[in-house]
Amino acid sequence: MSILNNANDIKLGSNQVTGVYVESTLIWPTSFWNFSAPVSGDELTVLVEPSAEINWGDGNTETLANSALTTHTYTTGFIPNSFNFSVPGDVINFTANRLQSPGDAIFGGVINVASLPNLEILYVTGHDLTNIIGVNQATNIRIMNVLDNELDGNIKQYMPPNTEEIQIRLNPIDEPIPDNTLAEFTSLRIIAAASLSNMGGSFPTLPTSIEEIGFGFCGMSGDLPSLTSYTNLNRLWVYLNNFGIPSGWAVPASLTNCDLSNNSLTSTEVDRTLIAFDNAGASNGTIYLGGNNAAPTGTGITAKNSLISKGWTVNTS
Amino acid sequence: MAYKIIDNPSNEQTDDIQFWFIYNLSEKRVISPIKQVSGYTSSPHIMVIADTKEELLIYIEDNDLIFVPDEE
Numbered sequence: 555m556s557i558l559n560n561a562n563d564i565k566l567g568s569n570q571v572t573g574v575y576v577e578s579t580l581i582w583p584t585s586f587w588n589f590s591a592p593v594s595g596d597e598l599t600v601l602v603e604p605s606a607e608i609n610w611g612d613g614n615t616e617t618l619a620n621s622a623l624t625t626h627t628y629t630t631g632f633i634p635n636s637f638n639f640s641v642p643g644d645v646i647n648f649t650a651n652r653l654q655s656p657g658d659a660i661f662g663g664v665i666n667v668a669s670l671p672n673l674e675i676l677y678v679t680g681h682d683l684t685n686i687i688g689v690n691q692a693t694n695i696r697i698m699n700v701l702d703n704e705l706d707g708n709i710k711q712y713m714p715p716n717t718e719e720i721q722i723r724l725n726p727i728d729e730p731i732p733d734n735t736l737a738e739f740t741s742l743r744i745i746a747a748a749s750l751s752n753m754g755g756s757f758p759t760l761p762t763s764i765e766e767i768g769f770g771f772c773g774m775s776g777d778l779p780s781l782t783s784y785t786n787l788n789r790l791w792v793y794l795n796n797f798g799i800p801s802g803w804a805v806p807a808s809l810t811n812c813d814l815s816n817n818s819l820t821s822t823e824v825d826r827t828l829i830a831f832d833n834a835g836a837s838n839g840t841i842y843l844g845g846n847n848a849a850p851t852g853t854g855i856t857a858k859n860s861l862i863s864k865g866w867t868v869n870t871s
Numbered sequence: 872m873a874y875k876i877i878d879n880p881s882n883e884q885t886d887d888i889q890f891w892f893i894y895n896l897s898e899k900r901v902i903s904p905i906k907q908v909s910g911y912t913s914s915p916h917i918m919v920i921a922d923t924k925e926e927l928l929i930y931i932e933d934n935d936l937i938f939v940p941d942e943e
Contacts, residue, residue, distance in 0.1 A: 793908075815908045840903050844910025845887070858913075867893050867902065867914035 599625045676700065689714045696741070698722070708732055709747055719744040723768070730755025737761050747772060748791065757797065760784065770794055770813065781805045792817070793842065799823035803830050810839030815869070819847040824870065825854025831866075832857040838865040847871050874930055875920040882911040883918055890927055891920040900937040 600608065605620045610628075618624045675697040676686075683703035689695075695714040699721040705712060708729040713720055718741045727750040736742060737759045745760075747753070748770035756776030760767070765786045771794040778797050781787060782804045789811040797817045803826050805812075814827060824847055831841055841861070843850075849871045850858055861868050877883050878896075885891055887909040893916045894901045902916060905927050912918060921927050931938050 811903065813903075815906075815910075840893070842903075842906065842908055842910075844885075844908040844912075862913045865915050867912065867916060869906075869908060869910045869912040871910045 598628070599623055678703065686712050700725070701746075709745075709750075709753070710736065713739060713742075715739070716741050718742060719746075721746045723748040723750065725750060726752065728752040731758045735759040743786075745769075757792070762786070765789070767791065778803065781809065784809075790814075793845070799826045799830075801826065803827065805830050805834050807834045807836045809834065810836050812840070813842040815842040815847065816845030817847060819843070821848040821851045821854065824848055824850045825852065825857070828854045828857035828861065828868075828870075832860045836864075840867040841869070843868075843870045845871070873921070874926065877918045877920070879915055880918040881913050883913070883920075884911050885909055885920060889920050889922060890924045891918060892927060892931075893918050894936055898937070899935060901931060 598610070600618065601621065601623050602608075602618045605618060607615055607617050608624075608626075609615045610626045612628055612630070614626070616624065616626065674694050676695060677697070677699040683700060683705060685705070686698075686700065689712060692714040693716055696716060696718045698712065698714065698717060698719070700712065701721045702724040705722065705725040706728050708731060709720070709722060709727060710732055712722060713736070715738075717739050720742075721744075723746055727747075730753060734756060735758050736745070738761075740761045741763055742761050743763055744766040745764070746766070746768040748768045750769075750772045752773060754773040754775075756774060757769070757778050759779075762783055763786060764784050766789040767787065768789075768791045770791050772792075773795065774792070775796040776798065777800045778792070780803060781790070783806075785806050785808055787806055787809050790805075790809055791811075791813045793813045794816045797814070797819075799814075799819060809831075812831070819827070824843055827841075827843060828850055831839070839861070847870070858868050858870060885908070887907065890905055890907050891912070892901055892905045893903060893912075893914050895916050905924055907924075919927060919930055921930070930936075
């Protein structure tokens with residue numbers, strides 16, 4: 555395994571390093587990460603797994619302990635634009651840093667994951683990452699955490715074929731999910747896509763592997779489909795949208811954490827929701843139906859009381 | 872700084888300005904993110920209500936609760 559095996563493999567420069575976490579074999583594509591000049595600052599923190607030796611770029615080398623944060627102080631007040639690890643590792647984590655470049659330059663990054671054939675986890679949060687290319691070739695990536703960047707277009711274009719978890723909330727995604735389906739991502743367990751207010755579209759078809767769905771505040775609308783085929787689903791957070799609940803709507807017993815608050819649901823739709831969860835038969839769950847939704851009535855109130863008697867936390871208007 | 876702490880809330884009313892969360896006392900675990908959702912809440916657990924999210928975060932820290940990060 556070869557990771558960051560020469561001084562040019564990674565450069566820190568005119569950017570704010572607030573979240574770079576790379577796991578598995580990596581050959582850093584410097585042409586796509588436009589780091590340049592040294593950054594102002596006097597310390598840099600790194601965590602590696604397993605133990606590795608780092609050349610801090612100022613002539614000092616140090617053996618880093620496994621899974622421990624190590625901070626190096628630069629006496630010059632500047633962190634060099636390159637350094638290297640002489641012993642390959644599996645994980646190199648720079649997330650503990652809050653570096654500020656002298657000119658407050660932005661990152662403007664594009665990652666080519668096609669050039670990272672063994673990469674399993676990509677964790678780049680809080681940058682101004684504008685694109686990720688080559689995702690279809692990145693068959694080993696399981697986890698994509700790219701929240702709070704500048705990714706536009708649609709969600710699917712950032713999902714490698716074997717994605718198990720994607721965290722993509724707080725990006726300027728501005729297109730609905732193509733063909734309204736993510737079913738082809740047959741390993742997908744978690745999709746956390748909240749606060750994509752310009753995404754729109756309707757609730758997509760998902761693979762049966764799905765466990766957690768997060769589409770809160772995504773500008774989505776249309777009736778929610780029956781969820782009974784998602785027998786692994788345990789969390790559904792779709793607050794602050796404009797979804798509807800059709801007659802006979804049903805949920806799996808595995809679903810015990812639901813947030814449908816602020817969807818402008820009518821009393822009839824709130825009643826259908828409460829009845830669906832009561833009928834599923836699970837205990838000790840949590841459901842939020844408050845906000846701008848209407849209050850339950852009749853059979854909905856009966857279902858609400860039944861859920862409470864089964865240990866549920868229930869919030870309604 | 873004022874919290875309202877309700878054991879086993881039964882249709883406890885909150886407005887759309889208040890922040891609140893529910894936690895499991897025996898597990899000391901927050902069972903869902905901090906909410907700012909109006910309505911009436913019933914639960915077998917502990918409900919904590921405050922005027923600001925920061926107050927609740929302090930409560931969570933002071934009481935060593937296991938916190939579920941929210942999605943915001």
